Each structure stands twice: as structure tokens, then as C-alpha cells.
Amino acid sequence: MKPYVSFNHIGQTYRLANGQSMTALRDVNFEIQRHEFVAVVGPSGCGKSTLLRLLSGLLIPTEGQVEIFGKPVTEPQDEVGIVFQKPTLLPWLSILDNVVFPLRHKRGSVTPKDRERGELLLKKVGLESFLNRKPDELSGGMQQRVGIARALLLSPDILIMDEPFSALDALTREEMGFELLKICGEQKKTTLFITHSISEAVLLADRVLVMSPRPGTLVDDIPINLAKPRDISTIHSPDFAAYTKRIRDHICNPNVLPEAV
Numbered sequence: 001m002k003p004y005v006s007f008n009h010i011g012q013t014y015r016l017a018n019g020q021s022m023t024a025l026r027d028v029n030f031e032i033q034r035h036e037f038v039a040v041v042g043p044s045g046c047g048k049s050t051l052l053r054l055l056s057g058l059l060i061p062t063e064g065q066v067e068i069f070g071k072p073v074t075e076p077q078d079e080v081g082i083v084f085q086k087p088t089l090l091p092w093l094s095i096l097d098n099v100v101f102p103l104r105h106k107r108g109s110v111t112p113k114d115r116e117r118g119e120l121l122l123k124k125v126g127l128e129s130f131l132n133r134k135p136d137e138l139s140g141g142m143q144q145r146v147g148i149a150r151a152l153l154l155s156p157d158i159l160i161m162d163e164p165f166s167a168l169d170a171l172t173r174e175e176m177g178f179e180l181l182k183i184c185g186e187q188k189k190t191t192l193f194i195t196h197s198i199s200e201a202v203l204l205a206d207r208v209l210v211m212s213p214r215p216g217t218l219v220d221d222i223p224i225n226l227a228k229p230r231d232i233s234t235i236h237s238p239d240f241a242a243y244t245k246r247i248r249d250h251i252c253n254p255n256v257l258p259e260a261v
């Protein structure tokens with residue numbers, strides 16, 4: 001099967017303000033199949049967000065090529081939706097207007113049909129009774145749901161998420177993870193999910209990519225063969241513990257070879 005996303009020998013060197021250069025990524029190679037949920041974990045500064053910017057077309061790699069279905073990514077495109085760590089909602093707009101904002105930005109206007117779609121997406125994330133509220137009347141978890149609905153507005157095939165739940169409390173974070181799995185399952189998205197949380201990565205993903213410290217490169221690519229649908233009982237299974245240990249060993253002690261799970 002043709003990969004949906006491919007990172008081919010990706011290197012990224014940033015030019016710093018002082019004129020020096022800094023290599024953030026070195027020879028990163030991986031593929032993502034259609035409808036696969038791939039999580040990326042690694043130490044701080046290893047280049048996780050850089051990977052995300054490369055796939056979103058906000059950044060062009062200094063080496064290699066990122067491709068979506070065989071086509072090089074050279075600019076941002078509608079088939080990619082992004083959920084950021086903070087949803088950055090416009091405080092003066094209602095929740096519904098925030099969700100349809102990308103269309104207003106793109107086309108200059110919003111049709112009743114667009115608003116209907118916005119309402120449907122807000123229903124999907126459980127916010128149908130908050131359409132006319134303002135962002136600061138919502139909790140952090142609810143605001144992040146608005147960010148997810150907004151990212152789904154243009155029906156992207158690919159969803160990229162940069163630590164989307166890191167600002168939430170532990171319980172809300174868990175709940176949002178399960179909701180995300182439901183949404184990705186229903187809407188058949190191909191997902192690249194960046195997180196600092198090893199257990200979140202194992203709980204949500206079909207595959208976990210583990211990165212080395214900077215310059216970041218892949219040190220492990222782990223298929224997560226835990227039964228689906230996943231729920232809170234998944235966390236208590238022995239396989240879950242084995243997967244998290246394998247990842248933690250890489251991150252805490254980069255010289256330890258992965259154990260078989």
C-alpha cells in the first residue's frame with residue numbers, strides 16, 4: 001500500500017540570530033499509512049514540533065522531502081488540520097464563529113451551510129449548548145474541544161496535534177484522549193500526535209515513534225498492539241506497562257536497546 005505520509009531523509013538546520021546554524025533533525029525517515037494514528041515522543045528540544053511544522057507545510061526541510069500521498073509538501077494545505085497546545089480562540093467571537101473562522105479567513109464570508117457544519121462539529125465534541133458563548137466562559141478542556149472542532153472544519157484527511165492536552169488536568173486529559181479516539185475513528189483521520197506523555201502516546205496510538213535527543217532522529221518505531229476500543233482498563237494491562245517501559249528506557253537511558261514486547 002502507498003504510504004499516506006512520508007518523511008524521506010529529513011534534516012532540518014535552523015539559522016540562528018547570531019549567524020550560527022543548529023541542526024534540529026537528522027535523517028528522519030518514516031511513513032504513515034492512511035487512517036493510522038501515530039504518536040511522537042522524545043526529550044524536550046528533539047524536534048517534535050519541527051516535524052509537525054514540516055508536515056503542515058509551515059516549514060520546508062533543509063534536507064529531504066515530506067510527501068503527502070507522493071506529492072511534496074511545499075505550502076500549507078486544506079487536507080491538513082492542526083490542533084495546537086493552546087487553542088488560541090478569538091475572545092470577541094462566539095464559539096460557533098471561532099469554529100467557522102478559518103472559512104471566513106479563506107473566503108471572506110461564511111454561508112449558513114458552513115454554520116450548520118460548525119454546529120454539527122461542535123455537537124460532535126459535546127458543545128452543542130455553548131454555540132453562542134464566548135471562549136472565556138468555557139473551561140480549558142472545552143476550549144480545546146473548540147480547537148478540535150475548528151481543525152475538523154475543512155474536513156482534513158490529516159490531523160496534526162501538538163501536545164493538545166498538555167495544559168489540561170489529568171482527568172480531563174484522559175477523557176479528551178478517549179474522545180479524540182472516538183472522533184478519529186468516526187471521521188477516519190490520519191493523525192500525527194506530538195506528546196510529552198509516554199502513557200498518553202501508548203494509550204492513543206497505533207504506532208509510537210521515539211526520538212533521540214537533538215539532533216533528533218528516530219530511535220524506535222513501535223506498533224502498539226493493544227485491543228481497541230481502548231479505555232481506562234487498557235492502562236492496567238501488562239502489555240501497556242511493557243510498551244511504556246520500552247519507551248521510557250530510550251528516553252531515560254538512550255543506550256539501552258529496546259526490549260521485545
Ligand SMILES: Nc1ncnc2c1ncn2[C@@H]1O[C@H](COP(=O)(O)OP(=O)(O)OP(=O)(O)O)[C@@H](O)[C@H]1O
Nearest residue numbers: 014015016024043044045046047048049050051214
Ligand atoms: N525557528 C527556529 N529557529 C531556531 N531554532 C529553532 C527554531 N525552532 C526550533 N528551534 C530549535 O530546534 C530544536 C527543536 O525544537 P522543537 O520545538 O522542534 O523541539 P520539541 O521536541 O518540540 O521541543 P519541546 O518538547 O521542548 O516542545 C530546539 O533546540 C529549538 O530551540
